[in-house]
Amino acid sequence: MKRTLDSIREERNEWKRTGLHRQRRVLQRRKDARLYQDDKEWIDFASNDYLNLASDERLARAAGWAARRFGTGAGASPLVTGYFAIHRRLENALAAWEKAEAALVFSSGFAANLAAITAFAGQDDVLFSDQLNHASLIDGCRLARSRICIYRHNDMDHLESLLQHNGNHARRRLIVSDTVFSMDGDLAPVRDLADLARRYDCLLILDEAHATGVFGSEGRGLADALPLPPEQFIKVGTLSKALGSQGGFICSTKKHIDWLVNRGRSYVFSTALAPTSAAAALQAIKIVKAEPERRQKLLQLAKTLREQLEAAGLSTGGSASQIVPIVLGEPERTVAVAKQLTQSGLVVGGIRPPSVPPGTSRLRVSVTAGHNSDDLLALVENLRRILAND
Numbered sequence: 001m002k003r004t005l006d007s008i009r010e011e012r013n014e015w016k017r018t019g020l021h022r023q024r025r026v027l028q029r030r031k032d033a034r035l036y037q038d039d040k041e042w043i044d045f046a047s048n049d050y051l052n053l054a055s056d057e058r059l060a061r062a063a064g065w066a067a068r069r070f071g072t073g074a075g076a077s078p079l080v081t082g083y084f085a086i087h088r089r090l091e092n093a094l095a096a097w098e099k100a101e102a103a104l105v106f107s108s109g110f111a112a113n114l115a116a117i118t119a120f121a122g123q124d125d126v127l128f129s130d131q132l133n134h135a136s137l138i139d140g141c142r143l144a145r146s147r148i149c150i151y152r153h154n155d156m157d158h159l160e161s162l163l164q165h166n167g168n169h170a171r172r173r174l175i176v177s178d179t180v181f182s183m184d185g186d187l188a189p190v191r192d193l194a195d196l197a198r199r200y201d202c203l204l205i206l207d208e209a210h211a212t213g214v215f216g217s218e219g220r221g222l223a224d225a226l227p228l229p230p231e232q233f234i235k236v237g238t239l240s241k242a243l244g245s246q247g248g249f250i251c252s253t254k255k256h257i258d259w260l261v262n263r264g265r266s267y268v269f270s271t272a273l274a275p276t277s278a279a280a281a282l283q284a285i286k287i288v289k290a291e292p293e294r295r296q297k298l299l300q301l302a303k304t305l306r307e308q309l310e311a312a313g314l315s316t317g318g319s320a321s322q323i324v325p326i327v328l329g330e331p332e333r334t335v336a337v338a339k340q341l342t343q344s345g346l347v348v349g350g351i352r353p354p355s356v357p358p359g360t361s362r363l364r365v366s367v368t369a370g371h372n373s374d375d376l377l378a379l380v381e382n383l384r385r386i387l388a389n390d
C-alpha cells in the first residue's frame with residue numbers, strides 16, 4: 001500500500017507544482033452577474049448563465065411549485081418510477097422548440113453526451129471527433145470503445161480526408177462536434193459538417209451546450225434546419241447554461257429517442273432529472289421565446305467586449321460568441337492574472353490544462369445578459385493595467 005499511496009502523493013505534488021491545482025470559492029449568493037461572499041462583491045465573468053435566468057424569480061417560483069407537487073428529487077431512474085408529468089411536458093416543449101420529433105431529458109449535459117455517443121457507437125464503429133471537443137464528448141468517444149479519428153479543429157478538409165480513408169467498411173460512422181467551442185468561443189461550420197455527414201453516410205452528433213438559447217431563430221441554437229435527414233442528426237443541449245437550470249437534453253427522431261431510452265446508460269442507470277430543474281427549464285424556454293431581447297443584448301455586449309479588447313491590443317482569437325478567451329500561455333501566469341482581477345472585483349475563469357492544451361492557458365471571459373457596458377469597461381481597464389505590469 002505504501003507504494004500506491006506514495007505514487008498518489010507524488011502525482012498530487014506534481015499537479016500543484018505545475019500550477020494546475022484548483023480550489024473552490026464558497027459563495028453566499030449569485031445574482032445579475034454579481035457574486036457575493038460575506039461583505040465582498042464581484043462582477044461575475046465566469047458563469048455560463050448567459051441569459052441571466054439562473055436567479056430569475058419566475059424560474060424560482062416554477063421550481064418551488066414543482067418541489068411541492070412532485071418532490072425535490074425524482075426518486076428513481078426514469079425507467080423505474082422517476083418519470084413525471086413535468087418531465088414529459090419539458091420533453092414536449094423542447095421537441096416543439098427545437099422542431100424535432102422528440103426529446104429526452106438527462107440529469108446533466110455531460111450525461112446526455114455520454115448517452116448520445118455510446119448508444120449509437122460501439123466497438124465496430126468509427127468516430128470522427130473535433131480536436132477541441134468538450135471533455136464529455138471525448139469521454140463518450142472513449143467509452144464507446146470505437147476507433148477514434150481526431151480531425152484538426154474545424155478543419156473540414158482534414159475531416160473529409162479522414163472520412164475518405166477510415167472506416168469505409170465499418171458498421172457505422174459518426175461525426176461529433178461542439179457547435180460553440182467552450183474554451184475558444186468560436187463556431188463550428190455546422191452546415192459543412194452536415195454536408196459531409198450526408199455525403200459520407202455518417203450520423204452527426206452536435207453539442208449545442210453554449211448555443212442553446214443564445215444563437216439561431218428563437219434561440220434554438222446554431223444547428224437549426226440543417227440540410228440532413230432528421231434520422232441522421234442527434235442534437236444535444238444543456239439546461240444548465242443559458243436556460244439557468246440544471247440538466248441536459250437530446251433531440252432527434254422518435255425512433256432514436258426510444259433507442260436512447262433503452263440504451264443510453266447514463267439515462268437508464270441514473271436518477272431522473274430533479275422535477276424542480278425540469279420545471280425551471282420549462283419556464284426558461286417560455287422566456288427565451290418571449291424575450292428575444294435577452295439574447296440580442298448578450299450578443300451585442302459580447303461583440304462590444306471583443307472590439308474593446310482588440311482595441312486594447314488583446315487578441316480574442318477566433319471568438320464569435322459570448323465566450324471570449326484571452327490566451328496567456330502558462331498556468332502560473334494565468335492564475336496570477338485571474339487572482340489580481342479578483343482583487344480588483346472581477347471574477348474571470350483562469351483555464352488551464354487539462355481543460356485546454358498545454359501552453360494555451362487562458363482567461364475565459366463569459367459575457368451574460370446580466371452585464372452592462374460599465375462592467376465591460378471595468379474588465380478591459382483592469383486587464384490593461386494588470387497585463388501592463390505583468
Ligand SMILES: Cc1ncc(COP(=O)(O)O)c(C=O)c1O
Nearest residue numbers: 108109110134182209238240247
Ligand atoms: C460543450 C459542453 N458540452 C457539455 C457540457 C456539460 O453540460 P452540463 O454542465 O449540463 O453537464 C459542457 C459543460 O461545461 C460543455 O461546455
